[in-house]
Amino acid sequence: MRFFNFPDYQLNRQQFYNNAGNRHTEEYVQASISNRGKKNIWMLRGGMAWNDIRNNVNNGMTDYWQTKASVKDGSILNINSRNKSYRPSVYFYGLHTFSDTKSLDYVFDGYYSRNNYNRFYNEDDKSFHSLVKEDYCYVKANANYSMAFSHRNKLVFSLFEFMRISDSEYTGTSTYNQNLHSSETILFADYSQRLGRFFFDINPGLSFLTYRLKGMESINHLTPRLQTRAVYKIDKVQQLQFTFALGNTYPRINTINNVEQQIDPIIILKGNPDMDNSILLNPRLSHTLNLNKFALQTGVSYFYQNHSIISDYYIRDGHLISTFRDDCIYHRPSADISMTYKPSSSLNMKLSGQWIEHLVRGGTENRSLSSISGSAMVNYYIQDFSFSVSLATPSQDLIDSQIRRKTFWQYQLSAMWKHGNWAIEANANNLFMMKNNIVDELSAPYYSFKQINQSRSYNQYATLKIVYSFDYGKKTSQTPDYEHKNSESAILK
Numbered sequence: 001m002r003f004f005n006f007p008d009y010q011l012n013r014q015q016f017y018n019n020a021g022n023r024h025t026e027e028y029v030q031a032s033i034s035n036r037g038k039k040n041i042w043m044l045r046g047g048m049a050w051n052d053i054r055n056n057v058n059n060g061m062t063d064y065w066q067t068k069a070s071v072k073d074g075s076i077l078n079i080n081s082r083n084k085s086y087r088p089s090v091y092f093y094g095l096h097t098f099s100d101t102k103s104l105d106y107v108f109d110g111y112y113s114r115n116n117y118n119r120f121y122n123e124d125d126k127s128f129h130s131l132v133k134e135d136y137c138y139v140k141a142n143a144n145y146s147m148a149f150s151h152r153n154k155l156v157f158s159l160f161e162f163m164r165i166s167d168s169e170y171t172g173t174s175t176y177n178q179n180l181h182s183s184e185t186i187l188f189a190d191y192s193q194r195l196g197r198f199f200f201d202i203n204p205g206l207s208f209l210t211y212r213l214k215g216m217e218s219i220n221h222l223t224p225r226l227q228t229r230a231v232y233k234i235d236k237v238q239q240l241q242f243t244f245a246l247g248n249t250y251p252r253i254n255t256i257n258n259v260e261q262q263i264d265p266i267i268i269l270k271g272n273p274d275m276d277n278s279i280l281l282n283p284r285l286s287h288t289l290n291l292n293k294f295a296l297q298t299g300v301s302y303f304y305q306n307h308s309i310i311s312d313y314y315i316r317d318g319h320l321i322s323t324f325r326d327d328c329i330y331h332r333p334s335a336d337i338s339m340t341y342k343p344s345s346s347l348n349m350k351l352s353g354q355w356i357e358h359l360v361r362g363g364t365e366n367r368s369l370s371s372i373s374g375s376a377m378v379n380y381y382i383q384d385f386s387f388s389v390s391l392a393t394p395s396q397d398l399i400d401s402q403i404r405r406k407t408f409w410q411y412q413l414s415a416m417w418k419h420g421n422w423a424i425e426a427n428a429n430n431l432f433m434m435k436n437n438i439v440d441e442l443s444a445p446y447y448s449f450k451q452i453n454q455s456r457s458y459n460q461y462a463t464l465k466i467v468y469s470f471d472y473g474k475k476t477s478q479t480p481d482y483e484h485k486n487s488e489s490a491i492l493k
Contacts, residue, residue: 041095049087049487056080062123081119087111087487106143112136113487119263126265129172132491139163153193158205160186164253166490174261179214180253180490186225197233202226207248213273215258221277223248237290245282251275251309253490255324261492262319270323271492278307278326295340303332310363310402313447320447330401331359346381358398364445369404371396388414399440406439423467430460 057079089111097103115134121127141161148154162184170176188205205225212218226246233239257271286299312325336354353374360367373395380387392410399405413428430436436459440451 039097041093043091043093045091047089047091049085049089051083051085051087051487053083054081075123077121077123079119079121082116084116084118085113085487085489087113101148103146104143105146106141108139108141110137110139111487113138113489115487115489115491117489117491117493119493121264123265128262128264130170130174130261130263130493131172132168132170134166134168134489134491136167136487136489137163137165138488151193152195153191156188156190158186158188158190160184160188162186164488166253168491170259170261174259176259177214178257178259178490180212180256182209182211184209188225198231200228200230202228213256213258216273223277239288241286241288243282243284245280247280249278249280249305251324251326253488254492255309257490257492259492267320267322268316269492270321272312272324275309275324275326276307278305278309280305293342295342297338298336300335301333303330303334305330308360308401310360310400311442311444312364313444315446322447325363328363328401329361331357331361333357348379350377351375358401360398360401367398367402369396369398384417384419386416386418388412402442402444404441406441408436408438409433410436421469423465423469425463425465425467427463429462431462433460436460 057077060077060079062075062077090108092108093105094107095103095105113134113136115132115136117130117132117134119130121129139162142159144156144158146154146156162182164180164182166178166180168176168178170178184207186205186207188203190201190203192201193199203226205227207223207225208220209223210218210220224246225248226244228245229241229243231239231241251272255271256273256275258273259269259271261269263269281304282301284299284301286297289296306329307326308328308330309324309326310328312323314321314323334354334356336352338350338352340348340350342348351374353372356371358367358369358371373393375390375392377388377390390412394409395407397405397407410430411433412430414426416423416425418424438453440449440453442449
């Protein structure tokens, strides 16, 4: 049976333990029931977002190697693409405090997005056009009931509902109509208890998903989830912590379809609606030591994912088909260390390093990648001034269990002056570093590439900000921070 899971966001391997339902840690529960001066709190927010991104390559040149397609080296090409969307949204938050120990909070977050994708590819006398218009609806609803008891224990029940509806109309070189409906309901029960030096939090749950793609039967699936945390305080300066997470994730929604699009004389993009869901495991053990001016944290962890999604390439009728497959297993053992030294209240320094081993088994070939990286930071404060220096070593990563990514040395210098309502901030990022490129490489039986990018996040730049803040009396925050998210899309690109 196929199963596609659509949680609130695409799961990040580094942050797997922070998936939906884990928000009710001991600190969150305490914050929820500590609003004793307020019986009822509401917040309503509406918004409108508009986005228009264009990427044009005019009079470029392409060369082909080892292909039997009717193309020639040195072809002149023009690529013009445009992603345009507008999105009205609404967000509602409510909190009811029934007593000092019981409270209920709930969230409704939804938006409608009109997405337009227009790509025109012209190479000599051959043209390929992709034009897609999509109506996309997203709804998230969440309710949490919290109870605190007299024996330093707490219980929280959480209910999540996620709904996505996408209707896409493909025209141009290929013509398709694609409709996708998904609804997921997740129930969590979170119990935490403190017993002397020992604290534990166990968060079991169930996920029920119903999913339907146009032309296919509905798929229903029930999946268990579990997140747990245990902390043991060895003495006044040391503690051990163990975390464990069991969950699931899903292929990106723009890959789960029956669409085929020819994007150039060689490549045809093809969706794959038959990919299975992934089961994820993530145990971690860490030790912390806090002395007067020195702090040390060490940790080891292991991440496991079956049905890891990778790109798949094969030849059909002289064309390269670019699609997706789910028959890989991903392993990632890792170890990390972090040291902080604070000789005075005005100076602190931090050094950190990590080792990660990426292992991919199955699919078209096995892959392995070892990575060791580190970073350093120094902060200094004096009266109204603050200064900061940070440095990061080159690193390697395995993107989507397949693409090898190399990054370069990075550093940043910053200074800030703040007095009253005025603030002046200056930043310098990677100045005088000329080879600040990000290199992506992929090698597969029928396709390989090497791509060199310059990211705005890593390029050389300097900024100067002058800020004046207005005070409106005493301000208190009783509602959660609202995180603006980009519009999702199920368009195959």
